[in-house]
Amino acid sequence: MGKRVSIKDIAKIVSVSPALVSMVLNGKAEQYRIGEEVAKRVVETAKEMHYAPNLVAKNLRSGKTQLVGLIVTDISNPFYSAIARIVEDRASELNYTVLISSTDENLKNTERLVDVLQNKGVEGLILVPCDGSMGLVQRLYENHFPTVLLDRYFPDIDLSSSCLDNYRATELATEHLLGQGYKNIALIAYNTEMHHILDRISGYEDTMKNAGLSAYIHVRKVNILNPRPGIREALEELINKEHVDAVMFLTNMLATNGLYCLNEMNVKIPDDVAVVGFNGNDAFNLFYSPVTYVKQPIEQVAKQSIDILIKRIKKSNYKSKVFLEPELVIQQSSLRHA
Amino acid sequence: MGKRVSIKDIAKIVSVSPALVSMVLNGKAEQYRIGEEVAKRVVETAKEMHYAPNLVAKNLRSGKTQLVGLIVTDISNPFYSAIARIVEDRASELNYTVLISSTDENLKNTERLVDVLQNKGVEGLILVPCDGSMGLVQRLYENHFPTVLLDRYFPDIDLSSSCLDNYRATELATEHLLGQGYKNIALIAYNTEMHHILDRISGYEDTMKNAGLSAYIHVRKVNILNPRPGIREALEELINKEHVDAVMFLTNMLATNGLYCLNEMNVKIPDDVAVVGFNGNDAFNLFYSPVTYVKQPIEQVAKQSIDILIKRIKKSNYKSKVFLEPELVIQQSSLRHA
DNA sequence: ATATATCACTAAATCGTTTTAGCTATTGAT
């Protein structure tokens, strides 16, 4: 671990000033009318000495850190780790570094992390806002801090966002179930004010209403942090009392937990009840009755979020709200049994 | 986005020198014998003005970045994202920031990422080394760059590491299968020189030999980047020609892909063949025949890796190699049918 | 009364860059 070579070291060797070395190595030799020979010698010496600029010094001088923050609810959740992978790859292409943090759906944590990341000098944030974070997000907006909301958004805050078209997602799924002949369709959602969930609920409700099935609308809301017990309870009631013939789960976690419950309850899919999930995974595909699900264009959601953020960082009035198209992956769990 | 307040701003307000402000805010008031009243005024003013130190400047001055790198094969792989979550949480407690990158099991990528991260000033690395990376790791060792190998290691390089006791893992699994009465047990592995895989293979082979079942040892190696076709081919042969009664998959990805293949082949588990996987997930649990698997103590592996790294950063001769105990989670897929 | 010690603080250097202003020597124009 010998000392790193600095611009001064090169300057000494080539017998020029540090300033000149800096100019040459930043490709500004022409602009500053540096002699060709000298420039060449500087470049060669830098290469020979394996010079790599000290980014900390660069950052201090420029006031730029080339850092962005990605705040998700839980990086160990496959949905968000898939996003993180894409964001990280794209950011790297754009010469930015991503700092990742997890909030566990907790407001205090979110506030703390925004603080911590801003302290670390991030130039912008990609944020998955949790329940109750509207005030925080509003403050980011008012402070003109470059921010892009991911996956979730606030209709009343005019901030950039990269989200699914959530209304369309459940509309699509509900239409599919109706098309298969299911009528008594229940929905398992989170107990939350977050708009991506409310939109999904609306997409379902409106589609049911338009089909003249208002009487069969069942929405059950469960705790986001520990959904299992609530799901179990809801399913018992929906199946045994309401005799629903299909259940739609509004998120991957809800669906996965739902499958555990349905198994425990010995409910056969799709014979006893059809199932539609959200955001596919191996568990859905390998399930004895492969699970139909709404597929998010994760790659696009992720890529858009970082692209928008970087544009916003570079151009202070840039703004973009995208709502990406869902796709329905139809598998056995939602097909009418022949 | 008003200008951030600096130590100078505080100094001006309190009418003292920036040096004094720095001393006070770093808790060195006593050491430098600063007057109590002045110190109090500095602290209060700093709080009022919402002073937060510029970490870039701090880093430049101190030569420390409080940054560590975590290089995994793919952060979107749930195994590694689970690790990342824990590493990140722990690092945060220890006042370090984690930069995460993915290599896709590619040597060139790994070399590039080590370079990039070192350039970004990381003070140490947690590395999941890919096939062929022994030279790179050897260089890190020789350069005394603080490095901890995660999940995989090199027995010939005296570097810190945090890994599973891989030999014990397959010994455990094989013993279990033997105990259930299975004899003709096959193994699906990666085609690699990496020692964690070789150890797992040895654990299986030795256990089979010790049981006098050398004749029934079947090891099939498939491509790590696209395992599915190789797995399918191996399974066809093992089941149809070798008539194996159990298959052990050496990684989560192998097992998951294996389940897809076995489903396609209409093989019934455990009636036609028993299955043991690695690193449980929802897909295993929700499978029609819940899959027995070797469970790694992921939390410990992750926590140890970052703890060891930070100790190594702080104490240049610190070294620690831990091999953590696997646990076998027994489910239906490996039970002798009654 | 003088030297010494202690107290409470400041000036200035430093980390590695970048940039602005300025310097010197040569060339060109008149």
Add this chain to the structure above:
DNA sequence: ATCAATAGCTAAAACGATTTAGTGATATAT
């Protein structure tokens, strides 16, 4: 021959923090 312009470079300040050496004032010792 003189002035201006240009080419090719350097000195120095700046980014925001930390630390070392040092300063002036007061208190204590001799």
